[in-house]
Amino acid sequence: MAILGLPEEEYFACGHRACAGCGAAIAIRLITKAAGRNSILIEPTGCIEVVSTPYPETAWRLPWIHGAFENPASIASGICAALKAMGKENEINVVAFGGDGSTYDIGFGHISGAFERGHNFTFICYDNEAYMNTGIQRSGATPYGAATTTSPAGKISIGKEIWKKNLVQILADHGSPYVATASIGYLTDAYRKIKRAIETKGPTFVNLLATCPTGWRSPTEKSIEIARLAVETGIYPLYEIIEGRHVINRPKDVSDLKPVEDYLKMQGRFRHLFRPEKNEKAINFIRERVKSNLELLIERAQKNL
Amino acid sequence: MTKQIMEASHAIAEAVRMAKPAVIAAYPITPQTHIVERLSEFIADGELDSEYIRVESEFGAISACLGASATGTRAYTATCSQGLALMNEVLFIVSGMRLPVCMTVVNRALSAPISIWNDHQDSISARDVGWIQMYAETSQECYDLTLMQFKISEDHRVLTPSMVCLDGFTLSHVYEPVDIPAQEQVDKFLPRYKPYHAFLDPGQPMTLGPIGFPSEYMEIRKSQIDAIEDSLGVIEEVYNEFSDSFPVGIKKARPERYFHVEEYQLEDAEIALVAMGSVCGTIKVVIDKLRKKGEKVGLLKLITYRPFPRQAIKDALKGVEKVAVLEKAVSPGGDGPVYCEFSSLFYDSEDRPELRDFIIGLGGRDVSLGRIKKIYEMTKEGKGEKREWVF
Numbered sequence: 001m002a003i004l005g006l007p008e009e010e011y012f013a014c015g016h017r018a019c020a021g022c023g024a025a026i027a028i029r030l031i032t033k034a035a036g037r038n039s040i041l042i043e044p045t046g047c048i049e050v051v052s053t054p055y056p057e058t059a060w061r062l063p064w065i066h067g068a069f070e071n072p073a074s075i076a077s078g079i080c081a082a083l084k085a086m087g088k089e090n091e092i093n094v095v096a097f098g099g100d101g102s103t104y105d106i107g108f109g110h111i112s113g114a115f116e117r118g119h120n121f122t123f124i125c126y127d128n129e130a131y132m133n134t135g136i137q138r139s140g141a142t143p144y145g146a147a148t149t150t151s152p153a154g155k156i157s158i159g160k161e162i163w164k165k166n167l168v169q170i171l172a173d174h175g176s177p178y179v180a181t182a183s184i185g186y187l188t189d190a191y192r193k194i195k196r197a198i199e200t201k202g203p204t205f206v207n208l209l210a211t212c213p214t215g216w217r218s219p220t221e222k223s224i225e226i227a228r229l230a231v232e233t234g235i236y237p238l239y240e241i242i243e244g245r246h247v248i249n250r251p252k253d254v255s256d257l258k259p260v261e262d263y264l265k266m267q268g269r270f271r272h273l274f275r276p277e278k279n280e281k282a283i284n285f286i287r288e289r290v291k292s293n294l295e296l297l298i299e300r301a302q303k304n305l
Numbered sequence: 306m307t308k309q310i311m312e313a314s315h316a317i318a319e320a321v322r323m324a325k326p327a328v329i330a331a332y333p334i335t336p337q338t339h340i341v342e343r344l345s346e347f348i349a350d351g352e353l354d355s356e357y358i359r360v361e362s363e364f365g366a367i368s369a370c371l372g373a374s375a376t377g378t379r380a381y382t383a384t385c386s387q388g389l390a391l392m393n394e395v396l397f398i399v400s401g402m403r404l405p406v407c408m409t410v411v412n413r414a415l416s417a418p419i420s421i422w423n424d425h426q427d428s429i430s431a432r433d434v435g436w437i438q439m440y441a442e443t444s445q446e447c448y449d450l451t452l453m454q455f456k457i458s459e460d461h462r463v464l465t466p467s468m469v470c471l472d473g474f475t476l477s478h479v480y481e482p483v484d485i486p487a488q489e490q491v492d493k494f495l496p497r498y499k500p501y502h503a504f505l506d507p508g509q510p511m512t513l514g515p516i517g518f519p520s521e522y523m524e525i526r527k528s529q530i531d532a533i534e535d536s537l538g539v540i541e542e543v544y545n546e547f548s549d550s551f552p553v554g555i556k557k558a559r560p561e562r563y564f565h566v567e568e569y570q571l572e573d574a575e576i577a578l579v580a581m582g583s584v585c586g587t588i589k590v591v592i593d594k595l596r597k598k599g600e601k602v603g604l605l606k607l608i609t610y611r612p613f614p615r616q617a618i619k620d621a622l623k624g625v626e627k628v629a630v631l632e633k634a635v636s637p638g639g640d641g642p643v644y645c646e647f648s649s650l651f652y653d654s655e656d657r658p659e660l661r662d663f664i665i666g667l668g669g670r671d672v673s674l675g676r677i678k679k680i681y682e683m684t685k686e687g688k689g690e691k692r693e694w695v696f
Contacts (some may be wrong), residue, residue: 049481053515063505065375066514067398071368078372079505083357085327087377092507113361214641
């Protein structure tokens with residue numbers, strides 16, 4: 001039975017070794033459903049690569065390749081060129097996806113190169129906001145105030161003290177015809193965006209927020225709820241940049257926002273912002289920056305920018 | 306066949322053009338640039354129908370070749386020195402995935418201090434990445450070995466990537482006569498590439514590049530190492546087929562018949578010099594002069610370096626009393642890399658020759674006729690240290 005109107009076919013088989021409540025595994029199911037049978041998948045080293053391919057077993061029912069941590073976009077470039085040489089570039093979708101470690105940090109230069117060259121492929125970041133595979137170290141996507149094993153909260157530290165890199169805007173500024181943010185909390189919205197990204201010719205990007213209960217120190221059954229709260233509090237707004245123009249999906253207005261505390265409180269990685277007493281300064285900073293970021297997005301959308 | 310005066314870099318570009326790779330991905334680096342520039346010109350003029358990816362780095366170049374090869378197409382790249390070092394991680398992955406990517410390495414010294422000039426430290430440091438390595442002495446050999454490397458790497462008994470190495474500037478930028486066969490002859494020798502191995506195809510989904518747990522890793526590595534060891538026989542087959550298909554057109558431009566090693570005046574030699582690459586041309590001149598004076602000296606030129614042609618070397622050096630290894634690379638804190646292999650090779654032999662190691666030509670230092678003569682004299686007279694730096 002089709003659920004939420006999503007295709008019934010599963011290309012990411014059960015039996016993979018992902019943790020209970022893994023948001024990335026949900027993200028991969030969605031990505032493969034949107035990509036469909038005529039696709040080649042590229043993945044860097046990371047959680048999903050490890051849990052899905054314990055040789056000689058595999059969870060992949062689509063052609064799938066893993067090279068190194070930093071090069072999925074370069075491998076995708078080579079695949080696009082090979083398909084073009086074979087005259088198959090319009091028949092086969094080339095879909096690369098990686099965690100935020102690969103996407104935001106170590107593989108960033110190669111994504112930039114591939115986007116500048118304009119290959120016809122889609123890159124999706126399953127963004128769980130830290131290096132989860134190696135044990136929850138901070139990345140360029142780790143949010144302000146989050147504690148990780150390399151940005152621990154301490155007597156004089158609130159965890160990571162730098163705001164998350166705005167990769168979505170950076171890739172839009174490469175001239176990509178379609179970039180979007182999505183969350184596993186909104187499955188049909190995410191599915192629609194991934195599908196649109198794949199169907200749009202040229203290099204396209206979707207940043208897909210994917211809860212990691214192990215790294216976010218959150219209850220496994222709350223993965224979807226947390227991924228929705230990220231959006232409802234405005235911390236992770238859902239929007240698209242289509243041919244350079246912003247479209248806001250949700251929240252539509254700063255007056256609609258739920259308190260950021262609702263999101264932060266549910267996760268152990270922000271626990272230190274509430275204990276022993278509430279860190280008003282840090283939480284105010286987050287609240288204000290979330291608000292001004294959203295206002296900027298809304299302004300751009302209203303001005304048709 | 307047409308004879309042309311050609312820069313070695315252009316001879317390589319010509320071989321690549323005639324090999325018709327589906328995908329070329331390369332990043333410019335001195336002194337490799339003349340190869341990729343010429344390939345770009347071929348494409349701009351419609352003389353080469355390859356997809357050329359102008360990547361953002363050598364790391365991107367080798368990764369794009371990985372992707373193209375894994376999709377079942379012929380893929381080519383060229384680099385040197387810092388570029389090869391930047392590729393290093395992916396070199397292991399390409400060979401481990403058994404992808405027959407072909408590469409030219411225009412040998413150049415490594416920084417620091419930064420140097421654009423020739424030695425062999427780059428490819429010798431990449432000795433253990435699981436690629437086949439062949440070294441060229443002349444422009445003709447550059448052309449020939451480039452054509453052959455595709456056939457060797459893509460052979461389904463081999464499925465191992467390869468590097469053809471040539472000396473930066475001292476060969477890459479030198480003009481020499483080159484015999485270029487007709488395209489039909491090349492097509493007959495090197496047919497269109499058909500992927501035999503696992504490759505990415507939605508009609509037949511496969512998982513490439515999985516994680517290997519301790520229970521599997523060693524067996525997979527062993528099968529890869531066996532393949533490169535066994536490739537020695539296939540390389541010999543290809544050398545033979547090439548020698549039969551393309552007879553020598555220009556005298557002294559290449560060996561009469563290709564083999565893992567070239568023997569020059571070794572027949573009755575008491576002393577042998579061992580070397581790789583363009584310096585062999587200079588050594589041959591010195592040997593000719595010494596021979597005229599009645600000195601029994603010869604040269605063993607290594608063409609195949611990986612896999613290491615143990616038996617061919619032993620056969621060639623049978624009866625030689627003293628061997629001087631001339632090498633353009635070092636292993637800091639250890640013995641010379643090529644010297645080590647020779648001493649290891651002869652350790653078990655009862656009639657092992659006396660071995661000497663001479664470090665030459667680092668960072669583009671000229672290796673003159675006089676220096677080679679000096680090396681010969683030191684070896685003959687047993688003068689100097691076991692390992693000598695020839696400045």
